[in-house]
Amino acid sequence: MTDAAIPRFTGDASPYAGGDPYADHRTADFPFTHLVDLADRRLGAGVIAANDEFFAERENLLKPGPAVFDPEHFGHKGKIMDGWETRRRRGVGAAEPHPTADDHDWALVRLGAPGVIRGIVLDTAHFRGNYPQAVSVEAVALPGSPSPEDLLAPDVKWTTLVPRTAVGGHAANGFAVDAEQRFTHLRINQHPDGGIARLRVHGEVAPDPAWLGALGTFDLAALENGGLVEDASDRFYSPATNTIQPGRSRKMDDGWETRRRRDKGNDWISYRLAAQSGIRAVEIDTAYLKGNSAGWASLSVRDGGNAGDGGNAGDGDWTEVLPRTRLQPDTNHRFVLDGPVRATHVRIDIFPDGGISRLRLFGSLTDEGAAALAARHRELGG
Numbered sequence: 001m002t003d004a005a006i007p008r009f010t011g012d013a014s015p016y017a018g019g020d021p022y023a024d025h026r027t028a029d030f031p032f033t034h035l036v037d038l039a040d041r042r043l044g045a046g047v048i049a050a051n052d053e054f055f056a057e058r059e060n061l062l063k064p065g066p067a068v069f070d071p072e073h074f075g076h077k078g079k080i081m082d083g084w085e086t087r088r089r090r091g092v093g094a095a096e097p098h099p100t101a102d103d104h105d106w107a108l109v110r111l112g113a114p115g116v117i118r119g120i121v122l123d124t125a126h127f128r129g130n131y132p133q134a135v136s137v138e139a140v141a142l143p144g145s146p147s148p149e150d151l152l153a154p155d156v157k158w159t160t161l162v163p164r165t166a167v168g169g170h171a172a173n174g175f176a177v178d179a180e181q182r183f184t185h186l187r188i189n190q191h192p193d194g195g196i197a198r199l200r201v202h203g204e205v206a207p208d209p210a211w212l213g214a215l216g217t218f219d220l221a222a223l224e225n226g227g228l229v230e231d232a233s234d235r236f237y238s239p240a241t242n243t244i245q246p247g248r249s250r251k252m253d254d255g256w257e258t259r260r261r262r263d264k265g266n267d268w269i270s271y272r273l274a275a276q277s278g279i280r281a282v283e284i285d286t287a288y289l290k291g292n293s294a295g296w297a298s299l300s301v302r303d304g305g306n307a308g309d310g311g312n313a314g315d316g317d318w319t320e321v322l323p324r325t326r327l328q329p330d331t332n333h334r335f336v337l338d339g340p341v342r343a344t345h346v347r348i349d350i351f352p353d354g355g356i357s358r359l360r361l362f363g364s365l366t367d368e369g370a371a372a373l374a375a376r377h378r379e380l381g382g
Helices: 058-062 209-215 240-244 367-379
Strands: 046-050 105-123 134-140 159-166 172-176 183-191 198-205 228-232 267-285 296-302 319-326 332-351 358-365
Touching (some): 058 198, 209 367, 319 332
Antiparallel strands (some): 228 267, 296 332
């Protein structure tokens, strides 16, 4: 179900007239874009099939960053676009040259992390007159690693998240979603044909409790395991969510860096863990932050009940478990705690400013946390 209050764009954009191609790009501040992108390639998302990608490859949909436009870039099939673009649909013959109302193109997207979807952005950047007339989005939750054939089987029941809706060219077309279910895959439909530059799927990770239980010890703060950033003092150069992305940072802006402080304060990030857990070990990584890494860091925890059951970071007092400790640039720092520290929320304070690239908190779910996560999984249809 979509929210009528979300800004809508329809119709063509003006032909490109030179200069900054984004100068006339139509967009808005959507209320859900602060949430994790479940279709992030770093989480393992992929466009696993499409019925047509004649002009531009389906994989472009999930590329990080905005779409790039080069007015001089042509190939043997025509203009090369940074997005997914299908050929022009035709009717069955000279007497019926136009596509039918039901004709459309589609792409299947595997989410990088299963979750509850709160909003979707289908950006038609640079598709000014060759964007789809309308789009629709369906979702499903299937276990394991289903193939395109599995997903397209007639017995698979898809849930409509975005009904067929007119969209605009060269615009960020946003849709709020109200479906309290856990999904693993999307089917993106464009009616009848055209191009979409980028897909973003914002929501909340809903991990599989059975998988986390089998792992036993895992990273309790990781996005892929259901951890999230609740707040941060500063997001000037890069988002705090970068600190719980998979893998090590590969460049400076793949971490979290704050502006330079000119006061006597300090910067911080607060996190909610996958569920109530016992933390046993900590990694604070400053990879690729060399002249701008944090000088010192400390770690505090709260036990606000079951984070997997909506526990609030405001419940309980902060308790310091790692005192202010010197950090080195471009270094992964490891700390073993004296014993399991029960927590649902964690806060890292850095002094005085700078950044870290990753925070990893290793431990296991408590019995209460595992029960709350399993109950939430059942509520979402898992």
